[in-house]
Ligand SMILES: CC(C)(C)[C@H](NC(=O)Nc1cc(F)cc(F)c1)C(=O)N(CC(=O)NO)CC1CCCC1
């Protein structure tokens with residue numbers, strides 16, 4: 001199982017690299033690692049397991065964060081009303097944003113990262129809505145249109161596939177300043 005020890009932290013060169021396209025058919029090893037990424041997120045959101053293994057509650061994970069330089073991400077966004085039924089959950093191979101809204105949004109408290117053991121204050125402005133295409137674990141092409149928190153998580157994870165950290169988007173001079181048409185999301 002993936003634990004925090006498997007997650008590389010900032011300073012590790014792999015976090016700045018561009019991950020390679022996944023080729024199909026997947027090997028058993030690739031399938032297993034991708035499934036373990038999603039299981040890590042589920043475990044990290046489970047009170048007992050996260051306590052037992054000291055896991056940080058995670059909603060998304062990109063393969064480079066476990067030093068696997070291929071274009072694989074896992075996203076598991078819980079639905080606070082009904083924890084058994086996630087808001088959005090997927091393993092995506094070769095995710096590609098096909099189009100996005102002009103409208104932009106950011107989280108009111110800024111962002112963090114499982115690979116960053118410090119607070120980096122500031123708004124991280126992202127597309128409000130995205131249309132994306134990816135290949136799933138069965139090798140089938142999927143399309144998804146995301147908005148709000150799931151859209152933010154997926155954009156954060158796709159950034160990792162391109163060696164981009166959330167703080168690369170923060171305005172260094174005025175971290176909490178955004179254009180007035182940016183939708184600040186709490
Ligand atoms: C860095 C961390 C604070 C752990 C962040 N979690 C989070 O923002 N909140 C959270 C955690 C839960 F378990 C359940 C829940 F609904 C909300 C996170 O997982 N990520 C993913 C990451 O680091 N991927 O590389 C950072 C988020 C910042 C904005 C999008 C993803």
Ligand SMILES: [Zn+2]
Pocket residue numbers: 112113114115156160
């Ligand atoms: Zn991250």
